[in-house]
Amino acid sequence: MVWDKVQALVFDVFGTVVDWRNGVAREAEPFLAKYGQGRIQPLALADAWRRQYSPSMEAVRSGQRPFVRLDVLHRENLEKALRELGVNPDEIPPAELDALNLAWHCLDPWPDSVAGLTRLKTRYIIAPLSNGNIRLMLDMAKRAGLPWDAILGAEVAQAYKPTPQAYLRTADVLGLAPDQMCLVAAHNNDLAAARQCGLKTAFVRRSTEHGPDQKKDLVAEQDWDVVADDFGQLADRLLA
Amino acid sequence: MVWDKVQALVFDVFGTVVDWRNGVAREAEPFLAKYGQGRIQPLALADAWRRQYSPSMEAVRSGQRPFVRLDVLHRENLEKALRELGVNPDEIPPAELDALNLAWHCLDPWPDSVAGLTRLKTRYIIAPLSNGNIRLMLDMAKRAGLPWDAILGAEVAQAYKPTPQAYLRTADVLGLAPDQMCLVAAHNNDLAAARQCGLKTAFVRRSTEHGPDQKKDLVAEQDWDVVADDFGQLADRLLA
Incomplete structure (x- = not known):
């Protein structure tokens, strides 16, 4: 070489x-204390959220969807992950979801x-x-x-x-x-x-x-x- | 406010x-010692080169030319500036022009x-x-x-x-x-x-x-x- x-x-x-796993979990903790019905572990949300990561990019990779930045995909994936864990994101103020979406920035x-x-x-x-x-x-x-x-x-x-x-x-x-x-x-x-x-x-x-x-x-x-x-x-x- | x-x-x-002016002149000095026929001042080359800067972007700004990065425009502009100063760039090894083009990087x-x-x-x-x-x-x-x-x-x-x-x-x-x-x-x-x-x-x-x-x-x-x-x-x- x-x-x-x-x-x-x-x-x-x-x-x-x-x-990313412990960082997202740390940021999700206060959010889940409020909206997690006392039964969702922060690490479980981190894992569920990350499971949507690669599938969500597939539409862009395949050309079905124009390029959008990861912040946009993360925000969509957060709603999917919450639903998967039995939480309805429609009942949460969008600004709170937006704020949690920044977990990946820190x-x-x-x-x-x-x-x-x-x-x-x-x-x-x-x-x-x-x-x-x-x-x-x-x-x-x-x-x-x-x-x-x-x-x-x-x-x-x-x-x-x-x-x-x-x-x-x-x-x-x-x-x-x-x-x-x-x-x-x-x-x-x-x-x-x-x-x-x-x-x-x-x-x-x-x-x-x-x-x-x-x-x-x-x-x-x-x-x-x-x-x-x-x-x-x-x-x-x-x-x- | x-x-x-x-x-x-x-x-x-x-x-x-x-x-840019003193930096380009500094980088141009050894080049002009070789190719400047003993009469081109480094600062004069810096000024002539920079005069081509905005005009060269106009083709991109107006949509006549697809976006090309500034390194490409600088390289073209160098040849124009040399000609303006009475030096024929066709008589200079392209690798030497390429090297001088990096003056803007330092x-x-x-x-x-x-x-x-x-x-x-x-x-x-x-x-x-x-x-x-x-x-x-x-x-x-x-x-x-x-x-x-x-x-x-x-x-x-x-x-x-x-x-x-x-x-x-x-x-x-x-x-x-x-x-x-x-x-x-x-x-x-x-x-x-x-x-x-x-x-x-x-x-x-x-x-x-x-x-x-x-x-x-x-x-x-x-x-x-x-x-x-x-x-x-x-x-x-x-x-x-």
Whole structure:
């Protein structure tokens, strides 16, 4: 592998850089205290909400629906998740649903994320290549101190991962060939799509993204160019 | 003025945040030593190159040409500027022209820019709203330490200032109404276009952008919401 060619590291964010599950649960707690009928666990809402994530993007990926930013999909998905848990969102003031929708803007990074990114930034361009929209990523970064060089991803590319355009347009915006860019992700399917587009790939294990009983993405399912247990180890390998 | 509504400051960059004229001249110096026939002053090339800037965007603004990023226009404009100065670019290796084209990626900020932006970032979202493309702005920020929260502007909006879409799509990406955003610029015409779109306006005087004999933009030509002599004074006023 000619790693010297790589000029930019682009990052999956939800699950790879930040802990969406505990963050959403934390933000949902006061909401559920009011509207959860005393029986919905915050983590259960986080999981139900996230289950709608990929299906909701499918209409955009398939071209049935024009690109809309993730904030819009999250807001629709929140209503679906609440219904699934037996709560009727029509009985909740829309402003309260709007406020809860911002939970995704204020997720905490994994403990090693900021320090690792700060080290990696000294040698590489670092940017999110997330399905999250620009304002979401910006709010998250400002709150958590994520030191991105730029905010790229689905909204800039106007395409959701794992559509090839999401990866290829990001490389194009950076003026790079695909193999001058490496995707860092905790998800084998994201890395597989990136590799198909010619990107380099780095797998970071996040074995509690889905909680203590996580089943998937515990191991690298292909020979990714780099495999690391956290961003500290990733920086050790990429800066060596 | 209800300034409390403003959540984001978006900045013109060339001339307002960075000194393009001396930066381009510095980068052009070794090039002209080789190809300038001993008679072209670096500052003269900087001025000739910049004179092509706005006219070159007009084809995109008018819809005659699809959006292309500023790096592409700068490269075309370099050839025009050289011809105007009596140098035939066809006799110069394209790789040398490509290298000089990156001069715009490594301009120095005005002495007060980084400190002022760092202060303003504590209260506001700060982002460029420049006609420069993402990679150009990114390289510049990384080299100079400009602490942007995100890189917005013409390439994200797919429209060049002063086209209204450049301002309005930037507000939309930030999820803000136009009057929740303030343009900071050293150019009265940029501020006038932003005000037409409903943005708040801050004029920062950069009286040597065009050199010691500058004639334009020495004074605020409308009652802009804020007027300041540098980014320190701007921060004093907006953080008061």
